[in-house]
Amino acid sequence: QVQLVESGGGLVQAGGSLRLSCAASGRTISNYAMGWFRQAPGKEREFVAAISWSGGNTKYADSVKDRFTIARDNAKNTLYLQMNNLKPEDTAVYYCAAQLTPRVRFGVRPGEYDSWGQGTQVTVSS
Numbered sequence: 600q601v602q603l604v605e606s607g608g609g610l611v612q613a614g615g616s617l618r619l620s621c622a623a624s625g626r627t628i629s630n631y632a633m634g635w636f637r638q639a640p641g642k643e644r645e646f647v648a649a650i651s652w653s654g655g656n657t658k659y660a661d662s663v664k665d666r667f668t669i670a671r672d673n674a675k676n677t678l679y680l681q682m683n684n685l686k687p688e689d690t691a692v693y694y695c696a697a698q699l700t701p702r703v704r705f706g707v708r709p710g711e712y713d714s715w716g717q718g719t720q721v722t723v724s725s
Contacts, residue, residue, distance in 0.1 A: 621695030
């Protein structure tokens with residue numbers, strides 16, 4: 600298994616920026632697709648962004664496209680999510696996740712991911 604720990608969440612005003620990090624331990628994540636999901640109170644967990652094992656391919660939810668950027672540093676065993684122009688509707692707990700089948704195409708459904716972090720709260724005030 601791989602352990603994932605998110606950090607970087609917090610309270611920010613609308614229009615502001617945050618960068619989330621997800622540090623992996625237990626094994627290298629360099630062969631695994633990774634993703635970010637979020638869950639707001641009373642709502643289901645939803646896809647935010649995903650990145651291929653190599654970092655060469657990415658995918659974003661329409662709601663965050665052109666505002667969020669997913670990236671990975673395999674040498675540091677870390678996944679990132681740069682969030683710009685934040686909106687109140689971005690308020691949620693953000694989770695990173697790993698698909699533990701090597702070198703498969705990333706998924707957009709929570710059930711396609713095997714390991715999850717504990718989440719970090721992002722709150723955007725209006």
